[in-house]
Amino acid sequence: MKNKGYEAKVLREHEGDIMGRVTASAPGKCILFGEHAVVYGEPAVAIAIEQRISVTLESVQTGETPWKIDGMQFDSRKHPHVQALRNRLWQTSQGAPGITIQVNGDIPPASGLGSSAALSVAASAALRCARGRWYTSTDDLQNPATWAEGYSSSIDNSDVYTAENRELSSQKSVSSMKHYVHGKEVTSLDECALLAHAVEAVAQAGRASPMDASTCAHGGVVLLSDAVENDVEYLYTRRLNMEDGERTWHLHSVNLPNSTEDLYLVIGNTGVYAPTSNQVAKVAAAIAAKPERIKEIQTIGVIARRGIQALKEGDYEAVGRAMMENQIMLQGLGVSCPELESLIRAAAPTSLGAKLTGAGGGGCMVALTRHPKQTSEAIELAGGRTLISKFGNAGLTVDECENMPLWATGQE
Numbered sequence: 001m002k003n004k005g006y007e008a009k010v011l012r013e014h015e016g017d018i019m020g021r022v023t024a025s026a027p028g029k030c031i032l033f034g035e036h037a038v039v040y041g042e043p044a045v046a047i048a049i050e051q052r053i054s055v056t057l058e059s060v061q062t063g064e065t066p067w068k069i070d071g072m073q074f075d076s077r078k079h080p081h082v083q084a085l086r087n088r089l090w091q092t093s094q095g096a097p098g099i100t101i102q103v104n105g106d107i108p109p110a111s112g113l114g115s116s117a118a119l120s121v122a123a124s125a126a127l128r129c130a131r132g133r134w135y136t137s138t139d140d141l142q143n144p145a146t147w148a149e150g151y152s153s154s155i156d157n158s159d160v161y162t163a164e165n166r167e168l169s170s171q172k173s174v175s176s177m178k179h180y181v182h183g184k185e186v187t188s189l190d191e192c193a194l195l196a197h198a199v200e201a202v203a204q205a206g207r208a209s210p211m212d213a214s215t216c217a218h219g220g221v222v223l224l225s226d227a228v229e230n231d232v233e234y235l236y237t238r239r240l241n242m243e244d245g246e247r248t249w250h251l252h253s254v255n256l257p258n259s260t261e262d263l264y265l266v267i268g269n270t271g272v273y274a275p276t277s278n279q280v281a282k283v284a285a286a287i288a289a290k291p292e293r294i295k296e297i298q299t300i301g302v303i304a305r306r307g308i309q310a311l312k313e314g315d316y317e318a319v320g321r322a323m324m325e326n327q328i329m330l331q332g333l334g335v336s337c338p339e340l341e342s343l344i345r346a347a348a349p350t351s352l353g354a355k356l357t358g359a360g361g362g363g364c365m366v367a368l369t370r371h372p373k374q375t376s377e378a379i380e381l382a383g384g385r386t387l388i389s390k391f392g393n394a395g396l397t398v399d400e401c402e403n404m405p406l407w408a409t410g411q412e
Contacts, residue, residue, distance in 0.1 A: 023400035024125035024187075025054035027393050028107040029114040029215040030267060030357040030366045032311075032319070033304035033326050034224075036283050036333060038209065040294070041226040042301030045254070045308060046211050048219040049265060050389035053105035053118035054399070057126045059097065059406050066098030074101075081120045084199035088151075088160065088167070089127040096407045099130070106387075111269055112276070112358030116203070117212035120196035121396050125187045129398055130406040132182030136172075141185055148177040149409075151191050151198075153236035160198045161240060182405040184398045190236060192396055193217035201240055210238040214251045219395025221254040221311060228252075231312060256392060258314030263391035264372035266347065268384035270339035272362025279335050279359035286334065293333075300329045320352025320368050327355035335360030339383070346382035350374040 027048040034044025060066065067074035069082065076083035082101065090096045101123075107115040134148035135141065144152035149167045151160045196213035214235065215222040223232055232252040239248050287293050307322030327344060330336055340356045340363075347354040347367035354367035365384075368391070369375040376386040 020059045020130065020403040020406045021056065021400060022126045022129045022398070022402070022404065022406075023054055023056040024122045024129065024396065024398045025052045025105075026118040026121040026125075026192075026216040026396045027052050027114075027219060028118050029212055029222075030112075030265065030364070031211075032221075032357075032366075032368075033307040033322060034300060035326075035330060035356070035358060035360065036280070036335060037297045037300035037304065038211070038224060039280060039283075040297045042297060043223060043225040043229070043304050043308065044211060045221060045223050045304060045311070046215040047221050047265070047391070048215050048393040048395060049107075049113065049267070049387070050393050051106045051113070051387055053103065053107055053115060053122055055119065055122040055126045056102040056104075056400070057130050057406065058100045058102075059403075060100055066092070067100075068098075069101040070103055080203040081116055081199045082123060084202040085120065085123050085127060085195065088195060088198070089124070089131060090407065094409065096131075099406060108269060108387075110273060112363040113267065114212040114216055117196055117200060118216045120199050121192050121213060121216040124192040124195040125396055125398055128187055128191065129183055129401050130404060132180055132405045132408055133186040134177040134409070135179040135181060136176045138179045138181065141181060142188060144188075144190075148172055150188070151194050152188070153190050153194060153238070160194060161201055180408065182408065183401050187396070187398055189217045189396060194238075197238060197240075208240070210240075210249050210251060215395075217396050218253060220392050221256065223252040223254050223308060225250050225252070232308075254308065254311050256311060256314060258316075260316075260391040262370050263316060264369055264375075265389045265391055266351070266367045266369055266372050266375040266379060267357070267387040267389065268343040268347065268365045268367070268379040268382075269386070270337070270343065270362050270364065270384060272337065272339050274337070274359065274361030274363055276359040279361045282361075283333055283335065296329055296333060300326060303329065316368065317352055323353030323355045323366075323368060324348075330356060330360060337361055340365050342382050343379050343384040346378040346384075347375050350378060 029046045032045045038044035137146045193214045197210040200208040211224045228250050235251040303325045310318035343365045344354045350371045351367040351369040357366040372388045
């Protein structure tokens with residue numbers, strides 16, 4: 001018996017030159033509290049910024065190269081995140097057609113602002129929209145219990161972290177694939193965050209925190225902890241096997257009770273490149289040499305919890321103070337640098353608080369302010385390149401979806 005999925009596939013075969021197109025976008029992020037301490041089990045808080053990455057997929061014209069990205073032939077070595085998503089969602093061995101990909105955005109690469117995670121989240125959503133999803137029931141499209149294929153925190157999808165694709169459909173009988181839906185409504189924030197974390201882990205040789213992917217998917221303010229926290233919205237739990245054992249993270253969303261219309265983040269980029277792995281290793285070596293320095297990590301955890309409480313209460317002056325205290329501790333750990341310190345000092349007179357964001361050693365700082373123009377000008381006078389963002393921003397969105405699906409898997 002033919003079903004909706006089969007009919008959709010046949011429809012695509014007869015559409016000729018009708019071009020399908022889907023665009024999804026996701027924000028970058030910066031870290032308010034908890035850098036480095038999160039590696040040792042302390043909480044950390046990230047916030048979505050206004051700057052975004054958008055990914056547009058289009059079906060290819062007859063005779064074109066099967067896969068292109070930004071007008072060039074696709075090279076998996078240059079685009080490991082996209083390649084990892086292909087392995088999970090768009091397998092040419094299963095008949096997936098070629099597509100063209102266009103990436104746009106205003107998040108500087110290699111700046112610690114989550115550009116790769118935003119790309120992975122947006123690309124995950126675009127590919128899912130373009131592919132569609134099979135359901136056992138259409139009663140609730142966002143409930144993974146009704147999915148006949150896909151990835152979810154509520155389902156044992158350990159294979160999502162390997163290069164080998166095994167979607168849920170491989171664990172259910174083909175007869176359960178009863179309903180086929182495509183387009184915006186099949187997009188799941190949880191699935192996109194999970195896929196983005198998985199491909200980040202692949203690209204980073206098995207080591208990746210889910211904080212960036214979750215913040216880019218859900219937007220707003222995201223709390224990562226090694227325990228389920230009270231008085232915040234629990235999102236899901238992530239587990240990843242690393243060389244030093246399994247890591248478990250619990251992700252939460254922090255709701256802001258008061259208006260943030262007059263609050264801004266001003267991000268200052270030093271232009272100094274400092275790999276995250278080097279800074280993490282630097283802190284680990286310092287603690288190994290003097291184990292008592294773990295108390296500094298614990299102090300950052302205490303400061304982070306004060307900042308979390310201030311966020312929940314809408315006390316943004318206290319949030320700023322916690323940021324400054326966090327910066328003092330990070331400076332003591334040796335992960336700041338003169339360029340960062342210069343930008344932080346410049347921002348201080350017009351901001352509620354300022355600190356480095358990310359691993360440090362270079363990269364970016366962030367200031368919380370009600371005077372974004374003055375703060376930005378001060379940072380630029382000190383030699384930084386600035387971005388201005390509202391405080392708390394939307395997560396993943398599907399902005400355009402026409403002539404879907406590009407690839408409709410189905411029963412023959």
